[in-house]
Amino acid sequence: MSTNLRIDGARLTSRLADLARIGATPEGGCRRLALTDEDRQGRDWLVGQLETLGLDTRIDAIGNIVGILKGQLDGPAVIMGSHIDTVGTGGRFDGALGVVAGVEVLAALRDAGLTPKRDMAVIAFTNEEGARFHPDMLGSYVWAGGMSVEAAHREVDSEGVGLGSELKRIGYEGAERPGFLPAHAYLEMHIEQGPVLENEGGGLGAVTGIQAITWLELTLKGRPSHAGTTPMAYRKDPGLAAARINIFANELTKTIPHQLANSGVIRVQPGNVNVVPETVVMTLDLRNPQDAPLAQAEEAVRRFCAELSERDGIAITFRDLARFPATPFAEELIAEVERSAGEFGLPIRRMISGAGHDAQMMARLCPTAMVFIPSIGGLSHNPAEFSTDEDMVAGANVLLATAWRVANA
């Protein structure tokens, strides 16, 4: 029966366009940093959609938004989801598409007058990007029991504003306990955010898992001094040390297979033209499809920093911002995704996810899989992020067919 079910493609794309107007940027992207007023507007819009569909709509204590379609049985639910927060220079698709697609799946079942055997639900998780609060994937991390609500509420942004107080301010500290809805399976549709599918000639991706991620914050302390009167040999310049670390981490990616590295944050104090810096705070985002080589990369960075500190007299301290092992998804659910694509005659290929997703947190609770659709030019976290309507509808139909089959198995 599942093959007769279809997403309303026009409604899917128009719903996505409605959400994209909230926090829209002049460049054509979106800026809905977690728990800002723009995020609040996006949340209000989403809750309106869920209630219009007559779904049982709940908010939990970390601000995760849950819309439930009751099934014939009590028991664990087939959950779909993603996030609606964005990075500072975000696009219209990252996260938002997965939430809207989940809404469309439940809307399609409503339209068809179908009631699944198991409960089905869609969740928009809080602060997936980690662009405002650390760690990223915080909402699903708390949902999966990896972090306490109290600890999450104590997180602060770069201005020192607390996550808990922002949740209250925007009115999304809900009554439910995170994880209150038991999970039978989790499915997430997302844009690839990379160039692989497009370069392979299009088609969908059946995601086999998520690569391991380590986020480090380094604080480098030197000695502030006058840039005109302090001989070079007397200087202790943490800015120069940060430059060497950034370059070293990038060079590492040439020697460790599939290794990635990025330094996205570099803050220099006091930040005057004629003052040799006193302190630099920088971050390193290290990723690898496997845990062992990632650990090897981190070890190399720490060894390099220890030598640099010794040689140049720069005090370097490390703080973990995030640390997630490689997350393999459930073989039987990956196979269901492939089967659904086959029923629609859609090309699909297995691939690893380069990005972290809420799915890797949900994989702690239940069999999990993801459907990727191509990102044109491989761009993401960028206003130019784009995927075609055709691919979005194809991905959403695969999500619908797979979720429906699993909910009735």
Next chain:
Amino acid sequence: MSTNLRIDGARLTSRLADLARIGATPEGGCRRLALTDEDRQGRDWLVGQLETLGLDTRIDAIGNIVGILKGQLDGPAVIMGSHIDTVGTGGRFDGALGVVAGVEVLAALRDAGLTPKRDMAVIAFTNEEGARFHPDMLGSYVWAGGMSVEAAHREVDSEGVGLGSELKRIGYEGAERPGFLPAHAYLEMHIEQGPVLENEGGGLGAVTGIQAITWLELTLKGRPSHAGTTPMAYRKDPGLAAARINIFANELTKTIPHQLANSGVIRVQPGNVNVVPETVVMTLDLRNPQDAPLAQAEEAVRRFCAELSERDGIAITFRDLARFPATPFAEELIAEVERSAGEFGLPIRRMISGAGHDAQMMARLCPTAMVFIPSIGGLSHNPAEFSTDEDMVAGANVLLATAWRVANA
């Protein structure tokens, strides 16, 4: 007669301590960024000191504060001065000592009931540090006619706040035309801000001139992308380019004699852990005692950036923040400084100034010289900046003797 004149050392150090209380930081330093409320308080304190001495006290259109001791003749004045603004992590001596010493010279003459042949004056110049508004030495630059009042008022700080509006806000947009007081000679006492005098066993410095300074702001534009899904080869990372430029500029100092380089400002946008940066703004402070090698250093940096831009696809634009040629001081006045030290039996050595000073602007108008006193540990632009009372009094006595002799010659 000059050798009978003495500074009141206790009053000199207590006046400096009074000024140091304004904008005092927990670390023991001072933070009086130009035209902030702290700067305003320092200015109010200084004007009070000048008026108490019965000096003719004037403010010009750029906020320079002038205290004049009328002489027996009309005509150009012997001017002493420095500045009272500080960098963000400033100390208690940089600039403030030169102003307070000038006040003490005029106070000593008042106490002795002496009237010089020529007018004598002390000036506190606006925004010498350049820590808030560019260029540095702005007040003396405008005084010397290097920049128009209108152009200076249009300068904005990093928050976009205008210099002109801040001058009005703190009540220091005066009625006088900058440069209204003709200069016969200019003398400035200052801490060395470097380690040379201390390493040479102490004693004073007779400054022969100021090294050439070039301040460049570089804006590097790459392509923001996702740090987990964008293969390294696809990235255009301006943060990595900034790191290479910083290291290149520092390596240059090993190949060009006496060359200095500092990157004190590095701002990364959007500044998220998992986003390859889109834009980096960085500064380079390049100095050399001679103009030709400095030009050679800048040329090498620009060539390196052109190659980097070509190779890595990073768009790099340059903006001049400041550009001052090497400034030799007046031989006859340097000799007068040495003679005064000799009269007091104080050791003194000729040296170049590593830092820019208001004296290099005044040198455009009249014979100019400076007196340096040792900076313990060579530290400056640092809360730990320190000079001994003994050295301060010695330097102030040399300033007094030299200014008095020149004012009566």
